[in-house]
Amino acid sequence: MSESYLSMIKKMSPNLRCYFFASFFAYLGLGAGNVLVNLFLMEKGYGENVVGIFLAIKLFTTGILALPSGIICNKMGYKWSLKKGLFFIGIGILLLTYFDGLVAVYLSSFLWGLGLSVFAVSAPPFIQDNAEMKYRQQAFSINFSVMMFSNMMGNYISGKMAEILPFEILKNYRVTLTIFALSTFIGIIFLINIKEKVKGEKSFNFKNHLIGITSLVKKDNNIVRLLICHGIIGMGAGLIVPLLNVFLKNNVGATTSQIGTIMSISQTTTAIAGLITPYIVLRLGKVKTVTFLRLLSIPFLIAIALLQNIYLVAVAVFVRSSLMNMTHPAELEFSMGLVGKDNRAFLSALLKTVESVGRSFSVLAGGYIMANLGYSLPYYITCLLYFIAVILFYNWFSSVEKNKISTKLTLNN
Template identity: 65%
Template sequence: MPESYFTLVKKMSKNLKLYFTASFFAYLGLGAGNVLVNLYLVEKGFSADVVGMYQSIKLFTTGLLALPAGMVCNKMGFKWSLKQGLFFIGTGILILVFFDHQLFVYLSSFVWGLGLSVFAVSAPPFIQENAEPRQRQQAFSINFAVMMLSQMMGNLISGRLVEFLPYETLFSYRITLGLFTSFTLVGILFLTGIKETIKPFNFSLQGQLKGIINLATKNNYVPKLLTCHILIGVGAGLIVPLLNVFLKENVGATIGQIGTIMSISQTTTAFAALMAPFIVLRLGKIKGISLLRLSSIPFLLAIALLQNVYVVGVAVFIRSSLMNMTHPVESELSMGLVEKEERAPLSALLKTMDSVGRAFSVLLGGYLMSNIGYTIPYYLTCIIYVFATILFYKWFNHIEKDKSQLTQNLQM
């Protein structure tokens, strides 16, 4: 039975507390960036195609650099990698703030994606290593909740701040993005307090690549995890990066309303993630993930079909909660299916599949929204999510039927 979160936080290692604090500040800036950057580019006069390209470059960079990031993480340690990740994220957003040429827009996307890659790849194995085995599921849920709540605050406050500032709209965007980016950089200060012992080993690029290939081919679970991740990534890329554009252009939401919708969505998702360990305790990890994902589909259709901004907002809250509350469960499950030294490479592979899938599909999503209609990507995502969920259940349901095997894998 999972213990209470209050008790868990009291027992938590100092390293995890410092990481969660750093993550909170980091995602304040990311939350502001996620809600404002697309609208900021549109305000500058760029089309939805350019916005889609911006998101695609960021996602491609995140995915393609995930494997090198995993190698660097193994050599340099989690602390160094997490700090560099936040530095590049902040730098990427600041490039967008201070430069207007389209070339710098794409450079910003690349640097931002580089930072996300390093930070995202380092986080899961860091949590797995610094949490006690019986606390890991809840530790991943806390991590996800901190991310969501922090992004919520960034979304809500930044959207309202743009409307509140008594300046020309574009300048208000610049001030707000610059302010919230400073919060992301503040996160580096907390990471410096992490205590870490890096075990020396002979780093060989050839050896690292061979290890990754072996992981992807010799562990029966890994190719199936990667397939599910790329499908979910493709579906998410069609709609998630351009949600704010969809709400503005198709539903008629204001900047403040978009910020509010996205912030409430992340708040409900955060609390839902905290409930995930208790749900999967009753249903099981595989069945719980599958049922929650399928339950999100009707609300995804509602977003596409309805026009009232308030009703659509509620659908966004519920869909996001049901779909995304499964992430910490799947992350803990994935990290537990491989050996300790394989966790960073697996994290990198999963991030690569997710990001590359999103990178391709966000281009398609931007094209479809610009040339055919804003709702088509949502219908495609429904089909992809259903297919991915069926595959996930078919491939992994047998794991929980063998309780001894599951316990052994999760406690490696």
Template identity: 30%
Template sequence: MFVLFHNYYTRLIRFSKNVKLYLLALTLNSIGTGMFLVLYNLYLKELQYNEAFVGRTVSLKALAAVLILLPAGVFSDRLGRRKAMITGAVFSGISFAILSLLEDANIILIFIFCNGVFNSFFMVAQAPFIMENTTPKERIHLFSINSALMVGAWMLGNIIGGWIPDILTYWFTTLVAMKITLMISALIIFLGAVPLIKIREIQTHQQRNFDEIIKMLRDKKELLTLGKFILPSALVGFGAGLFVPYTNLYLANQYGMTTSLIGIVMALSQIMTAFATLFAPVLVKQVGRVKGIFIFQMSSIPFLFIMATTSNVFLAMVAVLLRTALMNAANPITSNLMMEEVGDKVKGIANSLSQMAFQLGWVVMGPISGMIIAEYGYSYVFFLAMFFYLGSALCYFIFFRHLDEEKVQSAIY
């Protein structure tokens, strides 16, 4: 364990100034996002909105991402990763601040959509930025650090977002306490733009116009490769869209947990995800990238079954923790695999399309899941998600197992 962390620390201090500034911005953005997301559904519940309305907000935000991710990828490729991430951080913070103040359903939906648009600019630039600011030997480790730091910061945000309202209720109503906490989260996200301003943009051949990108996408071989990544990403999105947005409501409604306890559970899930993510390169070195993805995704499925069937609060908490950690631990491997396998000219677009496919699942399943939960409870959505996750794991194994056989991963280490 000590050797593992020492290895990561050594690599971290050797990263470029650009990478360190990016990681600081990511930390602030993730803390603010973790605070906001652990609380916002509970805030809507406090406003007397039901699960069906929560499903509409989830679907609308995901729809915004689906519509804007490709243009955001073009923006990122043409004008640079720095400008894309600054745009995302600044306007995401502003939209979160507005959402923390408003209570009217229609206005909430409008700014949820706006937040989905602006957040996409930050998301879509991350993987290409990492590729442009690292050497091949650094990448899998930076992708892992990126994921671990993001979930670790989310963990801190979950704790803060869960505890601040409970503390503030000594002086304010629950609703006002939640509003104050949500405003603080928006400010932290906004401050995440400050380190990004200091990043020096790296000019690459990837910054090109829209017509050139269309020509690239006419390459059948390139399209086939993109499709092999897009399909499993969509399947994960359909599975996650069924239950992830409702996890805090699941814990509150099914087991009567308080906001502070929910914050702790969500934070612990991020801690476990961070540790699992840091072990991802070790697993990749032992079994290969594709088998690593397959193992992580498949091992998360039994815990969905437990979440669907248990009435024991302790088992439910353990299942939430392990499911989150194991499924998310595959993310840096899938990102690295995609960035290595697609052509240099379409990395930004590839990342956009993959994110679009994932968000499409949330668009479709968000409102459907809300209706299923309102009518039948939570069990059915977990059972359905199991099949989507199984499909994703099998897709990666079938499409890319030859890469492990060719020992492509040895080039990374």
């Protein structure tokens, strides 16, 4: 683990390096969208409920189309799937930016969700298949940090641009969103350089693939348990994460620039924390790392709900985001290791389905609760859901990881 990340990246496959560049430009656009879209909709006169529905459609579409995306990914290959994902994300952002009316808003949300589904489902198995075993955990951490750092830049620059451009506020939002939507198309250019051999099956039976996914769940209790934990975390995150900018603006009184700055610094600290994850995993193991860090994040969730000072809230946001999200590389690598190569896209799809569908329902609940019952209550509910998920994850998978380590040691002796 003394080897530098720069040295590791140089030794990784050209496919991975192309993907990291594509991911950077993709999440640059997504980061800007995360800061501005909710505020853009509210500036156009829509309330928290419409924002909640927009987010719910995006998340539900991401989840419900994840299984078909996984099947198509297995058929068409990662390169095709990743490119199509970025294309639909960019089109979704542009549609929202230049067309008015609820139909355009919700269609944009659908296209955005479709793109996220295809892109997000393809990424974990792509990394698992293209990274050498000794660099696999680091590859997931590098990808995570690239995503976070790119998100940070999108958060910060878009928030600043929306305030300093010399037009009226709605046009400022439109110009900014257009620029960052185009960055997702730039990502496609890097994906073109990926080289892969697609299976190219002559017959393609969607029903048979669906049966294969069902059998994957039925024959392995660990997959069911993993999906339960992932779904609970998704429900908790959906209550608060998509509406963080609304929370900061209406509950703490933050400006658009402050919101962009807070979210960008949060992404930066999370990106740095993600690079530390492999070192913690080396000492604690994947399951204990996920458990310990997620438990530590809960008190900071409570602090966000209770505090009213913008600076103290910002610090709590930074720490909570870092602790909770730096566990993702360890959890993803652990998850992909539970199944064989042919089932990784399917498992990735199942994980995205339960997470996104859970978020789609809870973001509706979060929008309703914030509009009618107050801004703090969703945070308390999320604390409870996170605690339940963490305890279940540890109880179910600590022995699984020990058995896998014991098996590897036995094979090496």
